[in-house]
Amino acid sequence: MKEHIVKILTDAVTKLQSDGDLPGDITPTVMVERTRDRAHGDFASNLAMTLAKAAxxxxxxxxxxxxAALNTDGGIVKVEIAGPGFINFYLGSDAWHNVVGDILEQGDNYGRSEAGAGQRVQVEFVSANPTGPLHVGHGRGAAYGAAVASLLAAVGCTVHREYYVNDAGRQMDILAASVYLRYLELCxxxxxxxxNGYQGDYVWDIGATLHRESGDMLRHPVSxxxxxxxxxxxxGGDKEAHIDGLIERISTLLGTNNYRRVFDAGLDAILGNIRQDLKEFGVTYDEWFSERSLSDTNAVTDCIKRLQDSGHIYEQDGALWFRSTDYGDxxxxxIVRDNGQTTYFASDIAxxxxxxxxxYDRVIDIWGADHHGYVPRVKAALQALGDDPDRLDVLLVQFAVLYRGGEKVQMSTRSGEFVTLRELRNEVGNDAARFFYVMRKCEQHMDFxxxxxxxxxxxxxxxxxxYAHARVCSVxxxxxxxKIEWDKDCGLKALGTLAESHEDELLVNLSRYPEVLESAAFNHEPHALTHYLRELANDFHTYYNAHTFITDDATLRNARLCLIEATRQVIANGLQLLGVHAPDTM
RNA sequence: GCGCCCGUAGCUCAGCUGGAUAGAGUACCGGCUUCCGAAGCCGGGUGUCACAGGUUCGAAUCCUGUCGGGCGCGCCA
Known part of the structure; x- marks a missing residue:
């Protein structure tokens, strides 16, 4: 419908240009929008105002x-000028009825489109270090990333969901050392x-498993x-130097194989836990990309070499530096420390x-907002390597702060007293958690x-x-x-009997759904969908209270049942994209 | 100090990439069930859109500055 109006407006401008009423050298962008207030019709265009100066x-x-130059047909019953020069379009109520048939016919596919067809998009999200369970901050990234990915897929993009596993590096060594020390205590x-060790109870659990499987085999005297x-x-010393020294001693005493065994005990247990947690949360991935695989294939050293060859690297104080300031950092x-170890940043470049x-046509990273300072250096590196940094979109998700009884819930990762995602899910349920996490746009701080x-x-x-969904099912x-049959075909033919204002409202909003999806997908704004669904549910509840669906008038009854079934379908489709269940009963 | 994000009703937030009288929920008060689920509906009022400039037919929206809040500025990851 919107496209149709854009088209006839464009045609009208072309006609005016050939008649000499408008300068021929302008190419207007015709904008048509849904009106906010239906007193202004159904669609409006500001075309005349944007062209007034040129004309x-x-x-x-x-x-x-x-x-005057407009070719109005196809459902448009009235066009009028309003306000400073808006052109308002009024549609006949029957113009909206088709949407019901479309929805019932397309079912689960209603709202999906091919707007992004041919675009390959990668969405990388969560990617928490496997050094501990996911906490509520990761939960927001998980729900948001999953929703963005689903939305993009719904508008036709080919989406690849990926988790970057930091299974290498110092943090993991600290975890291995922590596990080993707990193991010794259990011995x-x-x-x-x-x-500086990981103090959480889960480290004890991993140590216990290790002890159960290996006995005293890995034990070395504490001294x-x-x-x-x-x-x-x-x-009175330095905690960083202390933990580095411990890692050094432990890996030396254990030897390569046994150290790897302790290391992997921690990695496997925690990563397994994360995967399980996300799976239960309804968040799935196409790929778990291992950081270690980058060093195994020399990807990191290759990247460093490429940067060196192109003159973006210099040496200072025994370390290798990437000149990211050349690109605005x-x-x-x-990228290589004076002890010869590559930094996390080096892996990330690779x-x-x-x-x-x-x-991929587009690569989307979803990061916690505390990493925002990291964006310029990654883009700088890509540019230095001759890649196009604009293919990378980094979406920063602000923190979620939990409130219970009006009080802020305190969190601290290292001390181990954080609130885990699992605890949150157990407390409020997956559905509420998935929904609440995406109710706000990502750059908005969230009070949960x-x-x-x-x-x-x-x-x-x-x-x-x-409840709106369950209510339709209940009807x-x-x-x-x-023992009454719903005659769908009869209802579809009788949609003209739906003349109540509540029905009109519902029809208009049902027809908006594809537009909402498209905008939410390309703008990475799942919160637009949550707001839309709330409005739609409101339209339905209002309608429900005002009119009886199961009436004696069979024609009217069948038509109304078509309408509420269409409503149910759209609610189900929308919730599905957000990873929330659409229950038949509650 | 520098950088990023935020500032809209008592509270939590929308505001569709510049449009018409700035909207929801919640809280508060009052009403609605012999009938499809009252987990619902209806009615009742609130705004110097943080502040000051600028851009134009038109600004909550774009630009600049100020103030306030959050976060970040490691040879950590």
Missing amino acids: RCKPRDLAEKII GDTVIFPA EVFAGVPDDEPA EKDRV YHANKLERG DLDLAKSQSNDNPVYYIQ FRQLAEK
């Missing part, structure tokens, strides 16, 4: 000329746990483990170069009200929408109980 006449006069030794290790911070960055090499999310009341938007159950 050298008043917007309203120009609007009149445009309307009966007394150790002073490092301030040897701590021999020559610099003092920890509580003892605020300072240069180290990883992003790898992504672009894979040929736990009490609201788990309340089974009308305050809770998830329940409100799900059809009632129908079956009364």
Whole structure:
């Protein structure tokens, strides 16, 4: 419908140009929008106002000329000029009826489109270090990333969902050391746990599994483990030096194979836990990309060499620096430390170069907002490598702060007293968590009200929408109980009997759904869908209270049943994209 | 100090890439069930769109500055 109006307006301008009423050298962008207020018709265009200057006449006069040149057919019953020069289009109510047939025919596919067909998009999200369970901050990235990916797929993009597994690097070594020390304690030794170690209970669990499977086989005297290790911070030393020293001692004592065994015990347990957690949360991936695989294939050293050969690397203080300031970063960055180890950034350059090499049209990274300072250096590196940094979109997700009983819930990763995603899911349920996480646009700080999310009341938007769905199902159950058949074809032919204002409202909003999807997908804004669904549910509940669907008038009844079934279908489709269930009963 | 994000009703937030009288939910008050689920519906009122300039037919929306809040500025990941 919208496209149709754009077309006839474009034709009208062309006609005016050939008649000499408009300068021929302008190519207007014709914009048609849904009106906010239906008193202004169904669609409106600001065309006359944008062209007024070029045409050298008043917007309203120009609007009149445009309307005179307009070929109105196909459902448009009235066109009028309003306000400063808007052209408003009024559609006959029967113009909206087709949407019901479309929805019932297309079912689960209604709203999907080919707008993004041919575009290959990669969405990388969560990618939390496998050093501990996912916490509520990761949950937002998970729900948001999954929704963005689903939306893009719904508009025809070929979407690749990926999790980047940081299975290499110092953080993982710290985890391995933490696991080993807990293991020693379970062997009966007394150790002073490092301030910088991972303190969570899950580390005990991993140590226990290791102890159960290996017995004392990996045990070394505590005195040897701590021999020559610099003092920890509580003892007046440096906690970083302390933990690095411990890692060094432990890997030496254990040897390559046994160290790898401890390391992998931690990695496998935690990554397995993360995968399970996400799966239960309804978040799935096409690929779990291993950071370690980059070093195994020399991708990191190759990248460094490419940068060196192209003159973007220099040496200073024993380290290798990437001159990212050449591309707008605020300072240069180290990629190889003076101890010879490559930095995390070096892996990330290789990883992003790898992504672009894979040929995606767009690469989307979803990061926590605390990593925002990282964006310029990654883009700089891609540019230095001769890639197009604009193919990479980094979406920054702001923090979610939990509230319980009006009080902020405190979180701290290292001390182990964080709130995990699993705890959140257990408390409020997957549906509420998925929905609440995407209710706000990603750059908005989020207050996550736990009490609201788990309340089974009308305050809770998830329940409100799900209830609308269940209510439609309930109507059809009632129908079956009364042994009445729903004659769909009869109903579709009788849609003209739907003349109530509530029905009109519902029809218009149902027809908006594809537009909402497209805009939400390309703008990466799943919150637009949550708002839309709430409005649609509201339209339905209002309609439900105002009119009876199961009436004696069979023609009217069948038509109304078509309408509410279409509503149910759209709610189900929308919730499905958000990863929220559409229940038949509640 | 520099950089990114945010500032709209008492509270939580929309505002469709510059449009018409700035909207929802919640809270508060009152009403609606012999009938399809009251987890619902209807009615009742609130705004210096943080502030000051600028751009134009037109600004909550775009630009600049100021103020306030969050986050980030490692040879950590």
